[in-house]
Amino acid sequence: MGFPHKPHPKETVVLSQYFGDPEARSHKGWVKRGGYEALAQALKMQPGEVVEVVKESGLRGRGGAGFPTGLKWSFMPKEKKKPHYLCVNADESEPGTFKDREIMRWTPHALLEGTAIAAHAIQADIAYIYIRGEFTEPWTIMEKALAEANAAGVFGKIKIVLHRGAGAYICGEETALMNSIEGKRGNPRIKPPFPAAVGLFGMPTTINNVETLAAVPPILKRGAAWYKGLCLSNPKSTGTKLFSVCGHVQRPGNYEVTMGFPLKELLYELSGGMGAGRTLKACIPGGSSVPILNREETESTLLDYEGVVAQGSMLGSGGVIVFDDSADMVYQIMRLARFYAHESCAQCTQCREGTAWTTKILERILGGQGKIQDLDLLLDLSENMTGKTICVLSDSCAAPVVSGIKKFKNEFEDYIAGRRKPVMVA
Amino acid sequence: MPDDLINLTIDGVPVSVPKGTLVIEAAKQTGVLVSHYCYHPGLPVAGVCRMCLVEIEKAPKLQIACATQVTEGMVVKTQSAPAKDARQSVLELLLINHPLDCPICDQAGECELQDFVFQEGRAGTRYAEYAKRFNPVEDFGPDVLYVPNRCILCTRCVRFMEDVAQEPVLNVSERGDRAFIGIHPEARLDHPWAGNVVDLCPVGSLLSKDFLHKARAWELDKTASICTGCSQGCNVTLDTRDEVVVRVRPRPNLEVNRYFICDHGRANYRWMNRGDRIEAPLVRRDGELHATDWDEAFARVLGILRGASGKAVALVSPGASSEALSLARRLFAAFEWTGAFQVVMGEEAPLVGVPNLALRAERAPNAKGAEQLGYTRDYAAALKAAESAAVVLVLDDAECAVKTAGALIYAGTTLPPDSAARAADVVLPIANVAEEDGTFVNRDGRVQRYYQAKPAPGMARPAAWVLGEVAAALGVPEAA
Numbered sequence: 001m002g003f004p005h006k007p008h009p010k011e012t013v014v015l016s017q018y019f020g021d022p023e024a025r026s027h028k029g030w031v032k033r034g035g036y037e038a039l040a041q042a043l044k045m046q047p048g049e050v051v052e053v054v055k056e057s058g059l060r061g062r063g064g065a066g067f068p069t070g071l072k073w074s075f076m077p078k079e080k081k082k083p084h085y086l087c088v089n090a091d092e093s094e095p096g097t098f099k100d101r102e103i104m105r106w107t108p109h110a111l112l113e114g115t116a117i118a119a120h121a122i123q124a125d126i127a128y129i130y131i132r133g134e135f136t137e138p139w140t141i142m143e144k145a146l147a148e149a150n151a152a153g154v155f156g157k158i159k160i161v162l163h164r165g166a167g168a169y170i171c172g173e174e175t176a177l178m179n180s181i182e183g184k185r186g187n188p189r190i191k192p193p194f195p196a197a198v199g200l201f202g203m204p205t206t207i208n209n210v211e212t213l214a215a216v217p218p219i220l221k222r223g224a225a226w227y228k229g230l231c232l233s234n235p236k237s238t239g240t241k242l243f244s245v246c247g248h249v250q251r252p253g254n255y256e257v258t259m260g261f262p263l264k265e266l267l268y269e270l271s272g273g274m275g276a277g278r279t280l281k282a283c284i285p286g287g288s289s290v291p292i293l294n295r296e297e298t299e300s301t302l303l304d305y306e307g308v309v310a311q312g313s314m315l316g317s318g319g320v321i322v323f324d325d326s327a328d329m330v331y332q333i334m335r336l337a338r339f340y341a342h343e344s345c346a347q348c349t350q351c352r353e354g355t356a357w358t359t360k361i362l363e364r365i366l367g368g369q370g371k372i373q374d375l376d377l378l379l380d381l382s383e384n385m386t387g388k389t390i391c392v393l394s395d396s397c398a399a400p401v402v403s404g405i406k407k408f409k410n411e412f413e414d415y416i417a418g419r420r421k422p423v424m425v426a
Numbered sequence: 427m428p429d430d431l432i433n434l435t436i437d438g439v440p441v442s443v444p445k446g447t448l449v450i451e452a453a454k455q456t457g458v459l460v461s462h463y464c465y466h467p468g469l470p471v472a473g474v475c476r477m478c479l480v481e482i483e484k485a486p487k488l489q490i491a492c493a494t495q496v497t498e499g500m501v502v503k504t505q506s507a508p509a510k511d512a513r514q515s516v517l518e519l520l521l522i523n524h525p526l527d528c529p530i531c532d533q534a535g536e537c538e539l540q541d542f543v544f545q546e547g548r549a550g551t552r553y554a555e556y557a558k559r560f561n562p563v564e565d566f567g568p569d570v571l572y573v574p575n576r577c578i579l580c581t582r583c584v585r586f587m588e589d590v591a592q593e594p595v596l597n598v599s600e601r602g603d604r605a606f607i608g609i610h611p612e613a614r615l616d617h618p619w620a621g622n623v624v625d626l627c628p629v630g631s632l633l634s635k636d637f638l639h640k641a642r643a644w645e646l647d648k649t650a651s652i653c654t655g656c657s658q659g660c661n662v663t664l665d666t667r668d669e670v671v672v673r674v675r676p677r678p679n680l681e682v683n684r685y686f687i688c689d690h691g692r693a694n695y696r697w698m699n700r701g702d703r704i705e706a707p708l709v710r711r712d713g714e715l716h717a718t719d720w721d722e723a724f725a726r727v728l729g730i731l732r733g734a735s736g737k738a739v740a741l742v743s744p745g746a747s748s749e750a751l752s753l754a755r756r757l758f759a760a761f762e763w764t765g766a767f768q769v770v771m772g773e774e775a776p777l778v779g780v781p782n783l784a785l786r787a788e789r790a791p792n793a794k795g796a797e798q799l800g801y802t803r804d805y806a807a808a809l810k811a812a813e814s815a816a817v818v819l820v821l822d823d824a825e826c827a828v829k830t831a832g833a834l835i836y837a838g839t840t841l842p843p844d845s846a847a848r849a850a851d852v853v854l855p856i857a858n859v860a861e862e863d864g865t866f867v868n869r870d871g872r873v874q875r876y877y878q879a880k881p882a883p884g885m886a887r888p889a890a891w892v893l894g895e896v897a898a899a900l901g902v903p904e905a906a
Contacts (some may be wrong), residue, residue, distance in 0.1 A: 168601075185598065190473040190493050346579060346598060346605035347474040353519035356603035360556050369555070377552055384515035387487040388476055 058238035063209030097319030108145035114213030233260025237304030286316020289396030291403035340397035351394035368422030465492035533630030535643030567615030590779035649879035655691035659868025705884025744790035747864030750889035766808030795867030862888035
């Protein structure tokens, strides 16, 4: 539900049912609401059976890539020869995304339950929940919830460990997250080997997003067929998804809708539309790393993995950033590029130097000192920053730049031609 | 053909390599050097510089040749337009913050950044209006300077210290384009093998203080040699400028020293350039040593050897070539011969990440060879025996405390004022290791050849030539 707003009738409330309900945070309150029944059920099943149910449900990773969760679990060795690990990616740092934080704030036991089920399914002994360093409130809530759940002994042999990040965006990348847990610098690793073969501490590892795992208990409880039925458009995208709407809307917040829900309705009805007298200019539908959509594309987008791709962007993490006609797209894109330049881990040349150079060019254009050739240079740089590096951070920096220049070229040209007052950026 | 060979095609050239080979190594087999920075065969693969991007058929995007293993039927194109574009872009990005101070950079001429930019970089930069990143030069250790402005963050040095030396004092500090190589605040880069980071650095970012501004790379002549620092027998290159040895660098030998040498060996070259050398044969006349020509010196030696019998003692340096050591024994075929050597001992310093590689306690290159030729380590007994011997030969050991009632022949490079060898009847000037060809036998019994890097001073000749002339005149039979 659109916490802190009242639920909207068009929402399908599964994960966010108890947002705003402080009683659901406690173990007692969670059990009263039917919590840990799915875990008890899962522990009676064979690991392979749990994987089959999740496969059947069509659940896909909610962290950004949208990889089928059951399939990912099935990559783990069937026969356990070494310790298996589960990592939970709660390092939610993608600008514009704030769904995992709410899950941890209001329903910590939903995450813990999902984590334990997943650990059982992949035969993991230990599950690490890697929580973003800045998440002070979710951290204390998770700590308390874990202590309560451990005291109640609900996890059986499975051990859950909370690990706190130190503030690096890149640690949300799965292999960087593993390095970080190991106590190393949070640098992404080259793949292959993939984590299911060589992951945390060199052992077979699966890594899932908070929202993905929070969706697992309802799937087990209500059945794969029910979850699979939650689909408004493409049958490959099932279930519900939390969308964090922010920017120029009247009611920013988290909204949970069925896959395939129209983005237009999410913006104009659930989030209350733009401010008075304002019109929609652009929208980033999946967190800052995906291409920007213009108004026409935004209004014809269906929110599932395929629907957003059809409009030239990606569903990503579901962080919907909305720009109305007052937004300065050049400035917004510069801010995004600056973020990536700041967060680049410095391993790959294209990313280390390219993100910083991109930012400098954008700052210069904003300062009224740009040249028209700079736009071609930006596109060429972005081309060379896409698909050439270890992880996708540099691709993420290039995506908004390329789509921004393509769709809002006039705004860049206005700065370059001196038709717009220069903006000095510190 | 064995089953474990993989067949692939690189730039149209078919090649078969063992399973598990990396594309970059397979390419070397076909004569293609894919540009690269972070990859080094002696270090774990990092895959960070993204320089070695190549096109591989059926792969969805360009792949790095350094981290991709060959597969059967793989078709690699290193020169396709997308691959060349990608590499050109990496080079441009590496250069935007590079100072291009090649005229004052020690690496110029042997710099991989120069080489690959000349090979496939852009003619000009598009990074025109912006200031370059600046960080001051840092003193990392006894022989290493870090010039961060030139650094391309390939992390070879970090990986060497972490995985090979296993003393992780270096890291990548900061992030993004602010990143630089950092050193632990309380540590120095003073590991006995730390100097290798200078060789590993593909650019002029890590510099040897010893070699700082000493020579330009293109002025150097390079000669294959063997390190004389200990009994490990590391393969080295002697870099000479105007017939002066100015630098010792490792020469790869996977069986002995892989790609590395220790700092002791690296610094162990100044004596090769000594100026106080014996430049002419000396013979004793009227109680004094007088310079003469080789004919008179040889005649004197032959006179001694033909006129004496009984006990002969050879006191030799374990740094002499096996050829010289062999002759120093064969000359005395008619005598009751004793040969011995003494080895200076030091502290052993292993390079942990490489099996059977260490700066050995035994600080001599050919002790094993001497032993195999019948020389003993009982130097004290040999010195004692020398006192009553008919003939004593001292080979290249000016420090030898020799005393004898018989004749003393000294073949050496120097003759210090307090040397016992000054009592010799004949002094034969010989070449040092940089001035002759020869072989050493390392501690594992490996016979290794070294070559002449510079001419010997004056009339000095290789010991094997000097002793060989005497042997020939004596009619000593060829060695069996």
